[in-house]
Amino acid sequence: MIPVFWIGTFIMLFLAVSLILLVMFYQRNLHRYKLHESELLLKASLESERLERVRIANELHDGLQGDLNAIKNFVYILTKSHDQNDMVFVLKETKTAVEAAIETTRLLSQKLMPPLLEQEGCGVAIEKYFLNLEKATGVKFIFKSLDNDIKIPISKGYELYRIIQEFTTNAIKHGLINEFMVVIYGDTTQIIVELIDDGIKFDFFECYKLSQGSGLRNIQSRLKFIKGGLIQRSVLNGNHFEIRILNPLKND
Secondary structure, eight states, rough: HHHHHHHHHHHHHHHHHHHHHHHHHHHHHHHHHHHHHHHHHHHHHHHHHHHHHHHHHHHIIIIIIIHHHHHHHHHHHHHHHHOOHHHHHHHHHHHHHHHHHHHHHHHHHHHHOOOHHTTTOOHHHHHHHHHHHHHHHEEEEEEEOOOEEOOOOOOHHHHHHHHHHHHHHHHHSSSOEEEEEEEEEEEESSHHHHHHHHSSSOOHHHHHOOSOOOSHHHHHHHHHHHTEEEEEEEEEESEEEEEEEESSSEEO
16 A cells, blocks of 8 residues: 555656646746747837838938928029029929928828827827828728717827728738728727728738738737737628727716
């Protein structure tokens, strides 16, 4: 009986130690995975911001700087010319260059922080964005807000706006969509945003694992920043995503 007791005790100790080691190994690898995931998300966010800065710098250099140089040249010509017809022509060209500079500044301002986002809120900014996008692409874009009492904080609204931009850009570029719809609603605990399109089906999370670009990672990075979650619904045609954001602000 005694050998059986010790054998049983040894087996139990062995199993207990093995279980502890297995848990420690799992937790260690889970920590490494989460750390690696956080690094990838941070890199995606930084890369996205870097590309945005490069794009804005190029527009400042090629657009606004060119307009201002043209205005400078026109003013110089005005100071040297005494011909009335030349002066009228140069004034017209100067007016055109000033208007172009104003428009470039307006567009850059919208890219940095859409004015409607601060003035009217996320919903109105998305509606305006969809209106412009529909005119530019011919794709039908629909925005619905099922709860007018929802008030999204500006910081979360900005990130949500950029997330929707990433989804629409991806859908137009790769999904061959004819229609894209965003529906926002919520309750006292969360905001829910549904994104529905009729384009080519794809598995977001599988593509995310394989993706070498910054688009999908940028979405995940922004979701993490606003403590949001992404669910992909199973549908027969197209794609259906659901974003859930905790702790919304609601009007009393």
